[in-house]
Amino acid sequence: MTDQPSAGSGEPIGPVTMLATPIRLDFDFTPGVAQSRFLRGLERGTFLGQRCPTCHKVYVPSRGTCPTDGVATTEDVELAGTGTVTTYCVVNVPFAGQSIEIPYIAAQVLLDGANLSFMGLIQEIPADEVRMGMRVEAVWVAPDELTPSLASVRYFRPNGEPDADYDTYKEYL
């Protein structure tokens, strides 16, 4: 559009070849009952999951139902902040708004007691030493900085336990 003469410039206006119509929509977000409990849990420095009354799987976070059985998940389950890296990737590509140094590790962490893995950063270990099955623990922000947000979890770090057997997490890859 910018290279086209505008009305009043004295130049003849040629055929319109392009039209930019910027669109912006703003929405309110309602997390719902189950996700609100999860977010409030983060505010207290805990991971709060919910158990399906039918298949007994624990989802963290839960969206309020078991996606397998289609029933409400009503039983809260407080999970320890420890888990197992099921899979991960090494991020070497910088992007706009990036707040941590590359390379860094984004991993799926299966929290102990959960049946759904959870995305988290892995730090306090060289990138080339991260591995599937590695045992990790959550590192939270300072107590006065806790908010109902995943920003309350700074990252996960190795907790020193021996690696988990592949059989214990192979269903969650």
Next chain:
Amino acid sequence: MSPAAAGRTVRPVSIASFAQAQNVRRDDVHNEVEGLLPVIEEVFSTIGITKDDVDFICSGSTDYLIGGPFSFVMALDAVGVWPPRAESHVEMDGAWALYEAWVLLQEGKADAALVYSFGRSSLGDLGEILTLQLDPYYLAPLGPDIVSLSALQARALIDAGKASEADFAAIASRSRRDALGNPKAQVRQDVAVEVLLADDYVVSPLRRHALPPITDGAAAIVLAAGDKATRWSERPVWITGIDHRSETHSLGARDLTTSPSTASAAAMAGLGAGPVDLAEIHAPFAHQEIILKEALGLDDAVAVNPSGGALAANPLMSAGLIRIGEAANRIASGGADRAVAHATSGPCLQQNLVCVLEGA
């Protein structure tokens, strides 16, 4: 079973069950899945079945209401699709999802289907969101909102000598009063026409009462054929004809005071084969009921929108499906023998669906 119009014979399919959420201005407590779950549970439990008794699932919704992608996939968490199910989705009111399921049942590829729809109209600015359904080259960049476009349609109707502002108020008054008998409705009120006419214009010639309320809601229907239809209902409500038609997206090329697509769909659905006792018409704006009544060929003996219609609750993406469910419930309870249900989508009644229902 009466044959449908246009020489088509149809496989008898019944509306076996219907459920809808409480229609509210805004549900701040539940997310989409949590709002839908009790509706799905109710539509099954009412006839004593589970998700294992249906072999097809089809939903109607739009990501433009929630502001996030693939919301229909998340919504499946309210059903529980394991083992994997045959499932589909339309970016349309749930009435069109019902149509897709009906077609599959016609082909004999399924004997029962779950149809549902959901949408929370309160999360964004509908004036901006609904503008994006317009033709993206010539119309949407101008930014005409849905109320202004509907006001142009209402003005055209007045100029054509087909209606007055008092007629709009009379429709709103009747709808709100009828809604007193519908516990799921949102706007329920006994209010006189003169009181409504004292309102200020929102966009002339439309006053607040001629506009639909903003509604969060959800609805679900179970369709059944064969043995399941007769086993699940004491008095099956059969779909004897269903059809949908669309008009050009160019509003300037349409006569907004008529609805030829509704008339075509009604003819194809066999509406004219006999009289109807009641009509559930999806007319989000009061004046649109006048246009649709004419297109459907309904006289004043036909009860229109005893549920209160879309002027009493207008959950986007569900209000059309609810019309079918409300009409079916009236037949199932013996309150009617033959009914017509209508659903609309798009600006100024661009797309229309007509469903003819008969009691056994």
